[in-house]
Amino acid sequence: MDKVGRYQFMAEPFHCDFSGRLFMGHLGNHMLNAADFHSTDRGFGMKRLMTINRSWVLSRLAIEMVDMPAQYTKFNVETWVESAMRYFTSRNFAVVGTDGHAYGYGRSIWAMIDTETRQPTDIYSIDNGAINDWIVTDKECPIDKGGRVKMSDDAQLVHTIDTYYNDVDINGHINSVKYIEHVLDLWPLDWYREHAVKRFEIAYVAEAHAGDQLSFYRQEMPQTSEYCIRIVRADGTECCRSKVQFF
Amino acid sequence: MDKVGRYQFMAEPFHCDFSGRLFMGHLGNHMLNAADFHSTDRGFGMKRLMTINRSWVLSRLAIEMVDMPAQYTKFNVETWVESAMRYFTSRNFAVVGTDGHAYGYGRSIWAMIDTETRQPTDIYSIDNGAINDWIVTDKECPIDKGGRVKMSDDAQLVHTIDTYYNDVDINGHINSVKYIEHVLDLWPLDWYREHAVKRFEIAYVAEAHAGDQLSFYRQEMPQTSEYCIRIVRADGTECCRSKVQFF
Numbered sequence: 062m063d064k065v066g067r068y069q070f071m072a073e074p075f076h077c078d079f080s081g082r083l084f085m086g087h088l089g090n091h092m093l094n095a096a097d098f099h100s101t102d103r104g105f106g107m108k109r110l111m112t113i114n115r116s117w118v119l120s121r122l123a124i125e126m127v128d129m130p131a132q133y134t135k136f137n138v139e140t141w142v143e144s145a146m147r148y149f150t151s152r153n154f155a156v157v158g159t160d161g162h163a164y165g166y167g168r169s170i171w172a173m174i175d176t177e178t179r180q181p182t183d184i185y186s187i188d189n190g191a192i193n194d195w196i197v198t199d200k201e202c203p204i205d206k207g208g209r210v211k212m213s214d215d216a217q218l219v220h221t222i223d224t225y226y227n228d229v230d231i232n233g234h235i236n237s238v239k240y241i242e243h244v245l246d247l248w249p250l251d252w253y254r255e256h257a258v259k260r261f262e263i264a265y266v267a268e269a270h271a272g273d274q275l276s277f278y279r280q281e282m283p284q285t286s287e288y289c290i291r292i293v294r295a296d297g298t299e300c301c302r303s304k305v306q307f308f
Numbered sequence: 309m310d311k312v313g314r315y316q317f318m319a320e321p322f323h324c325d326f327s328g329r330l331f332m333g334h335l336g337n338h339m340l341n342a343a344d345f346h347s348t349d350r351g352f353g354m355k356r357l358m359t360i361n362r363s364w365v366l367s368r369l370a371i372e373m374v375d376m377p378a379q380y381t382k383f384n385v386e387t388w389v390e391s392a393m394r395y396f397t398s399r400n401f402a403v404v405g406t407d408g409h410a411y412g413y414g415r416s417i418w419a420m421i422d423t424e425t426r427q428p429t430d431i432y433s434i435d436n437g438a439i440n441d442w443i444v445t446d447k448e449c450p451i452d453k454g455g456r457v458k459m460s461d462d463a464q465l466v467h468t469i470d471t472y473y474n475d476v477d478i479n480g481h482i483n484s485v486k487y488i489e490h491v492l493d494l495w496p497l498d499w500y501r502e503h504a505v506k507r508f509e510i511a512y513v514a515e516a517h518a519g520d521q522l523s524f525y526r527q528e529m530p531q532t533s534e535y536c537i538r539i540v541r542a543d544g545t546e547c548c549r550s551k552v553q554f555f
């Protein structure tokens with residue numbers, strides 16, 4: 062089996078914004094699906110891990126696009142493991158048109174946890190480090206790796222939301238994809254008439270649950286025209302940190 | 309070509325609720341996709357209509373389920389035109405497991421509008437009433453047709469939301485699928501630990517736009533254990549009326 066997985070998706074009408082382009086949240090969802098299909102097909106997917114009380118946990122996701130697929134466009138999400146360490150693995154994505162051109166790329170970092178203790182566990186313990194058989198070192202992912210999003214105390218509280226039934230995933234946590242939507246909802250529609258998301262980055266720090274109130278603190282980085290966002294639960298715990306750059 | 313269209317979908321992990329079953333909003337989205345694929349394959353889809361300044365507009369959707377597909381389950385959405393009149397067409401859905409059992413059914417009513425005047429237009433005017441070639445009269449859709457949701461002045465204001473970028477569809481209107489999510493978010497997560505949606509019905513009455521504040525009025529119908537919901541814009545215009553029945 063090829064080390065790189067390739068999965069076709071379509072920019073569905075109700076997954077596109079008013080400009081007729083795929084929403085970033087739905088693209089993120091397609092990437093997470095591709096990751097899941099790829100790992101399942103190669104013996105280290107969620108369904109297999111569930112049987113041994115292990116689970117992948119998404120730690121970081123960065124997506125950088127030249128363009129977003131337009132309504133009804135079919136495109137492929139390619140995904141592969143770039144590296145694996147004991148406690149983290151790095152998985153990349155390419156969003157590729159049926160003509161072969163790249164719409165953009167993604168990078169993600171995953172931990173593996175013990176679903177009973179919720180503690181990180183050794184990725185190499187699965188099938189004697191079998192994940193190392195799937196590492197691809199010669200495929201390009203020409204976007205910045207990202208890293209810890211640095212924010213000062215100048216970040217302003219810009220929005221507070223309650224969370225509901227549709228925000229919650231199968232684990233009872235706020236859905237990783239919904240966070241993407243909530244962050245991008247911080248800008249008004251008029252902003253998106255002039256701007257599109259160039260790069261979206263999010264680090265999942267702590268879990269939140271249905272009913273949690275989430276506060277969004279935002280800071281503009283004037284040198285780079287990036288915005289940094291901190292999402293904080295009502296008890297003060299930081300859940301996510303995100304960075305958004307617009308065209 | 310078969311008069312009935314059949315399209316396969318999967319209950320994706322991030323489209324499932326905390327019980328591991330597909331969210332009603334995502335099922336609704338799959339039905340609307342199936343409708344779009346079916347009509348496109350048969351020459352009267354959105355893309356074709358756009359070229360002649362026509363568009364389908366969803367007027368009503370009713371979904372009644374025995375069970376919801378579980379995470380990772382593949383299922384088919386079958387769809388067919390039950391009847392067509394000058395200004396409305398009725399399209400049905402069956403959600404069918406790969407083993408052939410029915411998870412549930414859907415019914416929908418669509419109008420065709422002139423995209424310049426936004427007025428209803430004659431469906432029969434398209435290719436000399438070609439839609440009549442696709443009517444299926446012998447396939448069962450054993451759920452109630454529904455109809456106008458009757459509410460009294462006793463309905464209580466239970467929630468008010470602002471609408472944002474991710475709520476807006478390609479036409480600049482609040483996304484039909486997002487309304488389903490917003491209605492079902494009126495109940496707390498604890499409610500869903502004891503109840504699942506048996507039947508969901510929504511009538512799209514008037515459009516709302518990003519930034520519109522939407523107020524949700526709810527009334528319990530004691531004889532039937534149904535809830536009726538009216539969604540109203542800040543200017544008092546009613547946008548949607550919905551009815552939800554739980555197991």
